[in-house]
Amino acid sequence: MIDEAIAQAQFEHLFNAKPSFAVRCPGRINLIGEHIDYCGGLVMPMAIAQSTQGWYRFNGTSQIRIYSARFDALTSFNPHDVLQPPKGTWEDYVQGILNLGAHRQAGCGFDLLVTSDLNAGGLSSSASFLGLLALVNHHALTGARIESRDVSQRLTLALLCQQVENEFVGVPSGIMDPASVLLGGLMTLDCRTLKFQPLQAIPETHRLVIMDTGVPRTLAASGYAQRVAEVGAIETLIANRDSTDITSRYAGLATLPDDQMAKVLALLASDPLKHRARHIFSEQARVVQAALALEKEDMGVLGHLMNESHQSLSVEYDVSCPELDLITQLSRDSGLALGARMTGAGFGGCAISLVPVEHLEGHQAWVTRAYRQQTGIEPILLASEVAEGANIIAL
């Protein structure tokens, strides 16, 4: 993360002008409801204080110039540029938003400097970057900033971000991340209907601690796509063999009534599809229970559900890794946390842990020491803070 004054000075140096707006788009953790957003499930994401930040101005030309402080690279586009095939770099996100976001207008160019403190895996840095670009692009095209209460426009942008990841970047991700970072707060989101329910924050007596394993999410893209394909295979199997009307991945494998779930499990004789379905069905039920526990401020139950969720993701869905299993186990073994689980796509990156405030320091010290001893890696533990959705401020 760079300091505001440094960012503005760097902006002036790069673009020979002062920025007119600052923009911020948070990352997110997901309390529970993992790997079920792409099959219509209920999820419980929370936008966090770590974010992607940007400074921009309209430059009065058609050119769009974007500097990434993270990659120390400047890229520029014109609305009439021919669409380049994805290159596997951060510029794909920019091209995707500009093209799918219909930036084909002349004279709506902007200069943008972007930086981020979402360095750990699993905190949704991609959706955060996309959400920021989508907001700025929308502002440049329409001259209007999307208000935080304008939920419907924010969800429309979230769908655009998802489309960019799916169709341009090539990751078949669900709607959870862009919806969370654009809407902000803690919520349950029904990924089938896009109805969401803002939730009261975790009681002040407890914190959700982000635990970065320090392990890059090497398998994340390919492993993720494989899981989405497996869900597709289950749905195809059902559609071909049975009268249950699950034909698309958004129709809601996660939301089947109990009797249909039992039918599906009976139909799936073969591993690993049966394991995948078991995770999806049980995770969906856990989210419903977790929302109730949160309402009753029953942190013990919430912690227990987090533990069960991790177990299911590790054993049935096979998206954990030894370090995520270890750090969550250490957190539980410390006796100072109520529950722990991986968060996000998995295969490395971050886990979260539910810790009473009086044990924050002890938990951090215990987990850090034990994890370091067993892996040689220094983990980073940080108590999370809930954040608002992406916003733009005039400077």
Ligand code: GLA
């Ligand atoms: C990634 C994806 C999300 C979601 C999670 C797993 O973060 O972007 O859509 O599928 O993994 O819950």
